[in-house]
Amino acid sequence: MMTSIDHAQKESDSVMARLQQRAIEAQKRLTTKPKHEAALAQPMFLKGMDEFMRAMPNHIARSSLFAPVAQGRKKFHDGTILVSRADAMIRFKGKQLDESQADVWMQAMYEATKQPLGESVTINRAAFLKSIGRNTSGENYRWLHRTMEELAFAMLMIEVHTKDGKPKLAIGKTRALHMIEGFDYDDNTYTLRIDPRWRGMYSTREFALIDWVKRLQFGQHQNMAKALQRLIATSDELVQRYALDWLKRKLEYSSPMRKFRESLESAMRELERLEIIAAGRIEASSKGKPQAAWTKL
Template identity: 25%
Template sequence: MSAKPVANILANLEKTIAKHEAAKVYQLPFWPDPHRGFPNEVIRSALFSAIQSRHRTYLENEEICCQDGYKIIFTGQRLDQTHLDVFEGVMHVARGLHEGNNVRFSAHKLLKIIGRSTGRSDHQWLDRTFQQLTATSVKIMDKNGERVFWGSLLPSGAADLTTGGYCVELPRHLIKLFERGFTTVDFDRRKLLRGKPLAQWLQLYYSSHARPYPVTVEFLRNLSGSSATVKKFKQNLQDRLEELKTFGFINDWKIENDLVNVDRTPTPAQQRHLANRSS
């Protein structure tokens, strides 16, 4: 077979794949209360950093540390774990919906969903947080450097601040983040770690791995987006891992030769995944 027919076959195949992709309607997965679904590409990175709000800085087209296999470029004010709670709160309301839908909710309802108070200052905080999430540009590329996702985490919406009613767009690219893999976490248990962003980040990171493999302290420091020195981060890491063990999030942990080893029990779904891999 000559090179030209092969090239034509490949071109036609690419057109067919593109046509099927364009025709596909994506749907946000459904998870039950009190769980929350977190895209793996989000929680295996420093996109929502393990930092306190006072340490948030502005980044311009900078690469965000993430796990091997993809690349994240970010512009905007750094995001933290509280931003992640709001983002996932909206996704929780929207779970099960198809792309293109508008998600409607009240500020009071969303604040209750993410476990915050519902006073006037909390309503104002929520509105500011929405603006901060919208004022971001996130580009997630695969290992080949092809663009997979590019846009704002919450592109657009509308609100009536008098009644507290909100309406947020649910675009295709956000749902595709979940399509590529997500992890569910009991949010009531996550709230036990509020105010301790590294502990919250570690819980999500290790929950996304059925069988966590050893990584260095420096790796976790970079991946969590911590701005602490290595020495200070290591001490904080030890304290937070012990806290995760106390609360039953992990079974045990140890650091040997700067390698962090964590033992946790896989979820039933992860156990089935491991069984399928070994069969």
């Protein structure tokens, strides 16, 4: 027959067992990431990207975020709506970014694909400069540092809709999306942090693959050609056509249309030289509007 002492001991053992079980469950909750967090913690493998390729989300590559603008002509954007695809609205706050900074960002994102997004990425500064086709002069080190600062400051708010107007993607509405979330540095290395939310911009293969070998072969002062290379890579269409007035706005070209046409002609010749396009030309559209046209190789 169970005594009152035995009963009390049994109750005490039962309570202790329940407390231990709760402690175990609490520890599991602390050490086990939710499914969506576990998914973000995987490396961002991009199908089709190899050592000689770099990737940029289509909505970024087709926007005016990066443009072939001269250093002295850069402006500061304060929530500016960028030129982009019709299904996207991109607001940007920060200093205008140029094509050389596009190189830095693409290389940084390439480095980030080697490990789980959100984890710090350590890169050697000298090796990084060489990977984007620059030497290791003091001026280039200083330029790279300024670029890292501007990319870390640059803030985006991106909304993408389906063809019928339904929300498809929204990033940066409640917490700013930075091109680079932040970085630490010493004399030899940068340690970068990339926001895991960038994964959404690369989803369903909506990214342009940039031939990196050819990109490093562009001649001096061919930033417009480099900008067009990114645009060309966003579409699988063999023959591509773009209205001149849209291209002029996308490329942030502020000089008169006559000078823009001259620069565009030069850029197309450079793209032909590198066998990125063929038959680059300016022609009239079916509505009689001037447009640039070429065949993608």
